[in-house]
Amino acid sequence: MSCQPLADFDLQPYNSFGLAARARWGCEITELDGLQRLLSEPKWRELPRLVIGGGSNLLLSCDFAGLVLLNRLKGIEVTETADAWYLQVAAGEDWPALVAWSLQQGMPGLENLALIPGCAGAAPVQNIGAYGVELAQVCEHVDAFNLLTGQLERLPAEACRFGYRESRFKGDWQHSHIITGIGLRLNKHWQPHCQYGPLAALSQPSAQDIYERICQLRQAKLPDPAVLGNAGSFFKNPTVPQALAAALKAEYPNMPLYPADNGAAKLAAGWLIEQAGLKGYRLGRAAVHQEQALVLVNLGGATAEELLQLARHVRQTVHARFGLWLEHEVRIMGAMGEWKEALSCAD
Template structure:
């Protein structure tokens, strides 16, 4: 599976299959010998850390296709799960359909977007998602799930919880409003004056390319940790001790902190263990310098968590999905805490 994960980790699956059409997926999963195996669905592999060989069936999602319908209020995009997300964002703007520009250059495929409820620069997928199409293994059929049924949260959805083993995403439905409003209150985008969608897109691309390493050159999975959300009183106490600490809006009574800033202030920017390192430009990203093992990356991630906790009293949660022999390993970084 080395070509199928952006960390470039050497790992193998017991079985593997590329899925190019829905009929093939249905036929495969109608057979008990395949349906009952542990499954790992991979699109771009940009949010995975393969900790070991996988004992089940790896499904490589290559479903393609984009369809557009239009109403007086919005454009409605039906996007197959295997479509490249950065290419989709660029294409939608080229077609004169703004609304995704803040989500530019987030690596991965469209089918991964609802799993994590991807987001950047003040916009989340949940704001434009109408529905998610999936193959329901319990019913043996394709289903259309309205966005509200997916329980989207900060880098969360039911596809990471109760639906993880029962639903395979095959497509997503997006609604882009024609009455477009720029979303540029977050971070460096606030510097833009009356920007167009193209202006925001260009600025987001510039920011991401300046800070985030290209996985084709330096193995990584993007942001490794989530930005922690804490009670406002705790955030205010930290802000009093660290006046330069960034704070962002969150739910009532809560505040969101910048995990990258916390890691950098803990003195870990550029820190390495073996061939695994905290990126020199963006502390939120862990990188494979070449030939790193999964255990080196996991050890580094644990060290980052422990160091930040010792400095700020906060445990960082990982955003990257860590896969074990039979599925996702949710407690992978708890060891040694």
């Protein structure tokens, strides 16, 4: 099946902030052959590209000057051994639906990642994580189309350099690889991960217990993008040296603190923003969510610039209070691609 891009493509339905934006060209990708044929043509291959799945982790700061590809690749295949289930998932599959389906099939292991919005293909880009579990812990490989070679590749998880909300798909592979699928390994010798925050109160929980509790927590605090435009957690939880964490804990005894890799400590960005007095703060039609300070929302009619100004204000206010600069987790897109200095340039 061929894919013929459409000019002046409306992006407002495809970003969860609900921001008005357009692309010079855009099309849906439903088959791998269509993707390969499209990008074999220099006219399309040489344009700036933006791949959108669920559009749940994007802030479109302006119109996009290149080609937008809507990833609509579908399909789930399952194989198993005595020790594990192996899921091959097409990149356009809805992530929350995948988590629910895997539990319905009696295959636990994804429950801590319940209700994270977006598609499966976006999961490796950010190395999505929640409640003590990250995608990297269950990812076996990532399938991608290599624009440099014109070939499909299977990339082992260790080659992806997964980190905290990081991967090579945000770095040196950002412009050369388009994710087409992921391979997951779910251990049949399942062990619960319930040490994080409110999950610790669960006693000998099943995977379904953990899933239901996380769904309750997320639905209670996180706004539905269909009702209130947002992109989920806007900022990363900062990782700091133990000495700094200890000094902050001494000054703020109620400050949440979690262990991180290499002996560091992880702070709760939402708590920092709330303590800085910003919960519910408004700037034009953009606001810090009144229930979860980590989420910035479009109250209806917000502009991209209002959201960017609000994010900068949050960073500056938290820095003034705690001496820490928050990093944005949401990917901010400019006319030609990702705008990584969108916030820091105003500091």
